[in-house]
Amino acid sequence: MKVLVIGAAGMVGRKLVAALLSTGRVGEQAISSLALADVVAPTAPEGTIAVTTSVVDLSRPEAATGLIADRPDLIFHLAAIVSGEAEADFEKGYSINLDGTRHLLETIRLAGQSQPYRPRLVFTSSIAVFGEPLPAVIGDTQHHTPLTSYGTQKAICELLLADYSRRGFVDGIGIRLPTIAVRPGKPNKAASGFFSGIIREPLAGQEALLPVADAVRHWFASPRAAVGFLLHAAAMDTGLLGNQRNLTMPGLAATVGEQIAALERVAGPKAVALIRRQPDEVIAGIVAGWPQAFEATRAKSLGFVGESTFDEIIRIYIEDELGH
Amino acid sequence: MKVLVIGAAGMVGRKLVAALLSTGRVGEQAISSLALADVVAPTAPEGTIAVTTSVVDLSRPEAATGLIADRPDLIFHLAAIVSGEAEADFEKGYSINLDGTRHLLETIRLAGQSQPYRPRLVFTSSIAVFGEPLPAVIGDTQHHTPLTSYGTQKAICELLLADYSRRGFVDGIGIRLPTIAVRPGKPNKAASGFFSGIIREPLAGQEALLPVADAVRHWFASPRAAVGFLLHAAAMDTGLLGNQRNLTMPGLAATVGEQIAALERVAGPKAVALIRRQPDEVIAGIVAGWPQAFEATRAKSLGFVGESTFDEIIRIYIEDELGH
Numbered sequence: 001m002k003v004l005v006i007g008a009a010g011m012v013g014r015k016l017v018a019a020l021l022s023t024g025r026v027g028e029q030a031i032s033s034l035a036l037a038d039v040v041a042p043t044a045p046e047g048t049i050a051v052t053t054s055v056v057d058l059s060r061p062e063a064a065t066g067l068i069a070d071r072p073d074l075i076f077h078l079a080a081i082v083s084g085e086a087e088a089d090f091e092k093g094y095s096i097n098l099d100g101t102r103h104l105l106e107t108i109r110l111a112g113q114s115q116p117y118r119p120r121l122v123f124t125s126s127i128a129v130f131g132e133p134l135p136a137v138i139g140d141t142q143h144h145t146p147l148t149s150y151g152t153q154k155a156i157c158e159l160l161l162a163d164y165s166r167r168g169f170v171d172g173i174g175i176r177l178p179t180i181a182v183r184p185g186k187p188n189k190a191a192s193g194f195f196s197g198i199i200r201e202p203l204a205g206q207e208a209l210l211p212v213a214d215a216v217r218h219w220f221a222s223p224r225a226a227v228g229f230l231l232h233a234a235a236m237d238t239g240l241l242g243n244q245r246n247l248t249m250p251g252l253a254a255t256v257g258e259q260i261a262a263l264e265r266v267a268g269p270k271a272v273a274l275i276r277r278q279p280d281e282v283i284a285g286i287v288a289g290w291p292q293a294f295e296a297t298r299a300k301s302l303g304f305v306g307e308s309t310f311d312e313i314i315r316i317y318i319e320d321e322l323g324h
Numbered sequence: 325m326k327v328l329v330i331g332a333a334g335m336v337g338r339k340l341v342a343a344l345l346s347t348g349r350v351g352e353q354a355i356s357s358l359a360l361a362d363v364v365a366p367t368a369p370e371g372t373i374a375v376t377t378s379v380v381d382l383s384r385p386e387a388a389t390g391l392i393a394d395r396p397d398l399i400f401h402l403a404a405i406v407s408g409e410a411e412a413d414f415e416k417g418y419s420i421n422l423d424g425t426r427h428l429l430e431t432i433r434l435a436g437q438s439q440p441y442r443p444r445l446v447f448t449s450s451i452a453v454f455g456e457p458l459p460a461v462i463g464d465t466q467h468h469t470p471l472t473s474y475g476t477q478k479a480i481c482e483l484l485l486a487d488y489s490r491r492g493f494v495d496g497i498g499i500r501l502p503t504i505a506v507r508p509g510k511p512n513k514a515a516s517g518f519f520s521g522i523i524r525e526p527l528a529g530q531e532a533l534l535p536v537a538d539a540v541r542h543w544f545a546s547p548r549a550a551v552g553f554l555l556h557a558a559a560m561d562t563g564l565l566g567n568q569r570n571l572t573m574p575g576l577a578a579t580v581g582e583q584i585a586a587l588e589r590v591a592g593p594k595a596v597a598l599i600r601r602q603p604d605e606v607i608a609g610i611v612a613g614w615p616q617a618f619e620a621t622r623a624k625s626l627g628f629v630g631e632s633t634f635d636e637i638i639r640i641y642i643e644d645e646l647g648h
Contacts, residue, residue, distance in 0.1 A: 143464075159483075
């Protein structure tokens with residue numbers, strides 16, 4: 001099968017590509033070729049599978065034409081302008097996150113008019129589709145009232161994905177990822193950055209700032225779980241989805257206090273001592289509007305599996321990123 | 325205030341225009357001019373207010389530019405390709421129902437960049453945004469999983485309206501209308517046509533076909549109530565909406581059997597005898613997927629008022645359409 005990964009240079013994209021190349025298959029099917037696309041040049045890992053790379057600007061309709069020219073059987077669409085940037089640059093966010101996805105869907109639909117074509121399309125959505133009113137635990141039938149342009153764009157793409165799938169133009173599945181932790185790499189300025197920072201920095205012997213209260217509760221999965229969701233979505237029987245093509249992924253609800261307790265269990269009190277509380281009203285205000293926990297009943301019943309303790313999430317980071 | 329009605333030639337549009345001209349005001353504010361637009365030429369009623377008309381194709385971006393040139397303070401956007409046609413012609417439905425609305429929003433946003441402009445925009449959405457799973461009574465936080473392209477397009481426009489309002493580009497409010505009954509005029513081929521037909525035809529001494537079982541339950545408001553919703557949405561304090569700019573309108577849940585009982589109370593057994601049961605599997609199948617009843621708690625608390633008995637809906641038809 002021919003596989004295309006759009007957004008292959010991102011953190012999750014790179015881990016997905018590594019997983020695809022390590023097994024050489026998706027479910028039962030062997031991968032014959034792998035095309036990697038992103039706004040910056042993705043790295044083409046060495047291996048036995050033919051890998052091609054391309055640099056694309058998804059806001060241009062012809063970008064999708066180029067990506068689909070080879071008629072990939074399976075498409076992972078992970079590319080997006082992130083939340084903060086989509087809020088700061090209204091036009092850029094709509095152009096990439098909405099128009100880019102719509103160009104892709106339209107190009108697939110039109111390709112199917114000359115000869116039958118209905119690829120599996122795995123789309124990464126976000127829990128940012130949810131907004132007020134926000135129950136403590138969000139069920140699978142909660143409405144979408146996003147409080148950001150990013151969340152709006154993701155919610156719209158979910159609707160398009162479902163309609164294009166219902167009409168038979170594509171075999172789509174949208175997965176709403178939890179906040180991914182522990183993110184590898186340097187601290188960044190994302191409002192959610194501290195959720196990873198308070199684990200990652202202490203494990204590296206460095207101080208980490210904690211801008212919110214210990215009682216703040218949020219919804220997590222590891223990068224390894226995120227790749228698992230994508231691979232399961234790629235191989236599963238989508239007939240089980242009916243017309244509901246978008247799913248909240250399972251995750252783990254944990255408070256900051258529970259994160260810190262897990263860090264102490266895994267790495268000891270010396271690590272915890274490196275967390276410095278420095279309340280930040282702005283970040284606390286942003287985070288207060290975020291979802292805290294989900295039922296994710298449907299996704300679990302369809303075989304998607306997340307972590308069940310934050311200890312596990314920390315151990316995965318140590319295994320996958322620190323090599324021990 | 326300058327008022328623009330897009331979709332002024334439709335059934336609800338014509339009644340809205342008549343109501344605007346009869347009072348000459350919206351809430352406390354006097355109407356200074358009224359612009360009517362539709363895909364076919366709207367009739368310009370005589371009156372003391374300056375009325376202009378235009379024929380527009382909303383799928384063309386420049387159509388919105390022309391409509392907004394005069395900077396209307398209040399815009400009613402009722403125009404849409406109806407459900408059946410949007411399902412039959414995929415491209416036309418997206419072009420008018422999605423792109424047309426987005427062009428309008430974008431034109432308003434860009435107009436606000438040269439000098440401040442933030443009109444009230446009243447958008448008619450639909451209960452077609454709801455799909456499976458469908459509880460017997462649908463609450464205000466039920467998710468949108470439309471089962472038609474029309475419902476998908478309306479759900480997407482709701483998301484856009486909310487985001488453009490949140491960003492301050494427009495003062496939007498979306499209202500999800502119940503099925504409007506009793507519709508005046510000739511029988512049409514819409515799957516929902518019989519809901520009006522079984523009342524309208526007998527009142528005119530004509531036979532009406534009933535294609536579904538008496539137990540079928542659905543959600544109704546009169547054309548008069550629909551105009552009332554639009555006028556209330558135009559004048560209300562939208563600050564009360566917060567970031568949830570779209571509302572399910574109140575309505576009346578009634579079974580076909582309850583409709584017929586109401587007809588008997590209002591017009592006697594002779595009228596009821598004109599209803600001929602002719603089961604139609606196709607129509608019954610379509611209608612089985614439709615919502616049956618809503619809570620509409622939020623809209624009611626915000627002052628929107630529908631009917632409470634089907635007798636009332638029939639009496640309104642007799643008063644407004646049969647002139648007695």
